[in-house]
C-alpha cells in the first residue's frame with residue numbers, strides 16, 4: 001500500500017471541501033498538470049438521463065418502505081446524493097476501508113499489465129465513477145502506453161462529476177468526459193450505433209457490483225454484456241474478503257464516517273419525498289456481517305431509537321430497514337457470476353486473496369440481441385464472422401463426434417461431412433463470382449460441395465439439382481485446411497474494414513455469411529436426430545427438472561388477443577444494381593417491399609406447448625409422435641440424470657383440466673443437444689413439428705395457423721405496443737429532464753404525438769405501417785436498423801441451447817409481457833422455435849431471382865412449401881431479428897424447429 005494513501009486515510013477527519021487532489025496519489029505528474037474547472041478547458045459532461053433520478057427514486061422509496069410482503073427496505077441509491085458522494089470519498093481514505101486501499105494496491109502493481117487488454121482507440125466507460133483517484137492510475141497507464149482513449153465517468157451528480165473530472169490531470173492521449181445518468185441510462189446510451197461501433201471496456205470499481213443481490217448482479221452485468229460487441233471487455237473490481245472483523249470495521253469505522261454517510265440517506269429520502277418523513281436524530285445505523293447459505297456480506301440498516309411514526313406508520317425500535325448490502329464473492333461465486341452474465345474471465349489481478357480486479361471478455365460467439373450491435377452495418381463485420389466461425393467450430397468440432405461425420409442423421413439429406421466442405425466452398429464460389437479471382441484450391445471442391453440435397457419428403461427421387469456425390473469424400477483434415485484458406489480469404493477482404501468492400505462484392509460476402517448462419521441451424525437439427533451428438537462444451541447442463549417446476553409455477557392461460565386490421569409492409573428494397581450502397585441486403589424472397597392489408601382477427605399469445613400437443617395426441621389416440629420427441633423406456637430417469645422425480649401431476653392448459661396419465665408421459669422424451677429430456681420436464685416448451693402435424697393440433701384446439709400476413713400483422717401489432725410503451729415512458733419523464741433528451745450529446749425531441757391512452761388492441765382504425773419499421777429502441781434510430789427488431793428476452797442466437805418455457809408468456813410485470821402488460825409473442829419470441837404460417841411459398845409480383853444465386857427460392861415454388869417466420873434458439877440475430885426475412889419448409893417436413901400459434905376469425909368469435 002502506498003504511504004500517500006495511508007496518510008490521506010489517516011486524515012479521515014478532513015473538513016468538507018478539503019478532499020485531497022488526485023496529485024496526492026499521483027507519482028508521475030506534478031500538481032501543475034492538474035486541470036481545474038476554472039482554468040482548464042470546458043468539461044465535457046453529457047446528460048444521458050432518460051428520467052429524472054429523483055422521480056423514480058421517490059416511487060422506489062415508497063414501494064420499498066410501504067411494502068406488504070417482506071421487511072421494509074430503502075433504496076441504496078439514496079446514499080449517493082452530492083453530500084453522500086463527498087462522504088463516501090472521505091470513507092475511501094480511511095485505513096479501515098480496505099476495499100479502496102487494496103484496489104489501489106492492485107492498480108499500482110498491475111495497471112500496465114491490465115491496460116494491455118484495452119485497445120488503442122477504445123472507449124473506457126466507468127459505471128459509478130465516484131472519486132476518480134483509482135481510475136486515474138489506469139488512465140495514467142493508458143497514457144504511458146500512448147493509447148488514444150476516450151474515458152467516460154458515469155455517475156449521478158452533475159456537481160460531483162464536474163468536481164472530480166476537474167481534478168484529473170490533462171493527458172495527451174486520454175480524453176475525459178462525464179456521463180450524467182444512471183446505469184440504465186448508460187446501457188441505453190451504449191446502444192447508440194455511433195457508440196456501439198467502437199471498441200470498449202466497461203469498468204466497475206470499488207466492488208460496486210457487490211451492492212446487488214447475486215442474481216441482480218448477474219443481470220446487471222449481463223445487461224451491459226449484451227451491448228458489447230466481440231472483443232469488448234469489462235474490468236470489474238470484486239471483494240472476496242470473508243474475514244468478519246475486517247469486513248465489519250470497513251463499514252463501521254471508529255470515526256463514525258460510514259454511519260454518517262448512511263444517515264445522510266434519510267436526509268436524501270426526505271428531499272425526494274418532499275417532506276420530513278425521517279427525523280435524523282431519531283435514527284441510528286446498524287451494521288452487521290453475515291455469512292450464511294447465501295454467502296458472505298455486510299448489511300447496513302436503519303433502526304429507530306424509539307417508537308417513531310413515518311408517513312403514518314409506526315416503526316418500533318426493534319425494526320430494521322435495510323439500505324445497503326455489500327456482497328463478498330468467493331472464487332467459485334465470482335466464476336458463477338461471470339458465467340451468468342455471459343462473460344468469460346481472461347485476466348485476474350489480486351491483492352492477497354481478498355480483493356481482485358477481473359478482466360472479462362465476451363465469448364466470441366455471444367451474439368448480441370441489440371440491433372445496434374448485431375446489425376451495426378449492412379455487411380457483417382469481421383468480428384461477426386469470427387463469432388459465427390466460433391459457433392460453427394463448436395458444433396462441428398466438439399459436438400459432432402468423429403464417428404458421426406460420415407453418417408446421415410436425417411436420411412433425406414447429405415452426410416454431415418458434406419456440410420463441412422459445403423460452407424467454405426459455397427462462400428468461395430460467391431467470392432470468385434464477384435471478384436473474378438480464382439477459386440481457392442482444391443478448385444474441384446466446387447463440383448462436389450456446391451449444392452446440398454433437400455429432397456421431396458413424399459418422393460425422395462424428386463430433388464432439385466445438386467452437386468454430384470463422390471464415391472469417397474475428401475479427408476476431414478483436408479477439408480478443414482481448405483476451410484482455413486477460405487476464412488483467410490475473407491479476412492483479407494476486410495483489411496480496409498467493412499467500408500473497403502464494394503457493394504457487389506459485399507453481397508457475395510453477405511450471402512456467404514447468412515448461408516452459413518442457416519446451415520449452422522440445419523446441421524444442428526440434423527444432429528438432434530442422432531443420439532451420439534455431444535452437448536455443447538463449456539455450457540453447464542441445465543437443471544431441466546428445476547426449470548420445469550419453475551415454469552409450472554409461472555403458468556398463465558394462453559390468452560386470445562385482438563389484432564386490429566392494419567396495412568403492413570412486407571419485405572425490403574435492396575436493388576442489386578448497386579445504386580443504393582447503404583441499405584441492408586436481402587434475399588430475393590424478401591424483395592421488393594410491398595404493402596398488404598390484413599383484416600382484424602384474434603391470435604393466441606404464445607405457441608402450442610408440448611403438453612397441449614401431448615393432450616392432442618392422447619385424446620385423438622394418435623400413434624405417431626413428432627420427430628422432436630423420442631420414445632423411451634418407462635424408466636426415463638435412466639436416460640437422463642435430470643429426471644429423478646416420479647410421475648408429473650398435470651396442471652391446466654388454457655384453463656382446461658389436463659388428463660394426461662403419467663404412463664403416457666413417462667415413455668416419451670424431448671430431443672435436446674444434452675440428450676433426451678423427459679417430456680414431463682418439457683411440457684411448458686413450445687412443441688416443434690411439421691406443419692401438417694401442428695395444423696391438425698390447431699384445428700383440434702379450436703383455431704388455425706395464421707397466414708404469412710396475419711403472422712406479420714401480429715408482429716407489427718406487438719411492435720406498436722412496444723413502441724407505445726416506450727413513448728409512454730418517455731412522455732412521463734421528458735418534462736423532468738429539461739424538456740428534451742440528450743443522447744450522445746445530440747438532442748432528441750420528445751415524441752410529438754402523445755401516446756394513445758387505449759391499448760392498440762382496442763383500436764379499430766387501420767394502423768399506418770410506420771409502426772412496423774420504426775426502431776423500438778430509442779437509442780438506435782439509424783436508418784438501416786429500423787429493419788431489425790430488438791430481441792431482448794428472445795431465445796435466439798444461442799441464448800440457450802434448447803427451447804424454453806412459453807407458458808408464462810404474457811404474465812404481468814413479473815413476467816415476459818411488455819413491461820407490466822400481457823401481449824402476444826412477437827417476432828422470434830416463440831421460446832426458441834420458428835413460427836409456421838399457413839401461406840404457401842409462391843412467386844409474387846415483382847419477384848426476381850437473385851443474380852448471385854438464382855435458384856435460392858425459385859426452386860421451391862412447387863406448392864409444397866409453407867412460409868416460416870422468426871427464428872430458433874440457434875438462429876443468428878441478423879436473421880431472427882430481420883423483419884423481412886422469410887424461411888420455408890415442406891409442410892410434412894418433420895425435422896425443422898418450427899412451432900405454431902393459433903389464430904381465429906373475429907366473426908367466429910362473435911358468433912360463439
Ligand SMILES: C[S@@+](CC[C@H](N)C(=O)[O-])C[C@H]1O[C@@H](n2cnc3c(N)ncnc32)[C@H](O)[C@@H]1O
Pocket residue numbers: 077080085088092100127128129130131134154155156181182183184204205206207208
Ligand atoms: C460504492 S460507490 C463506488 C465509487 C467508485 N467506483 C469507487 O470505487 O470508489 C458506488 C458509485 O456508484 C454510483 N451509483 C450507484 N448507483 C448508481 C446508479 N444506479 N446509476 C449510476 N451510478 C450509480 C454512486 O453514485 C457511487 O459513485
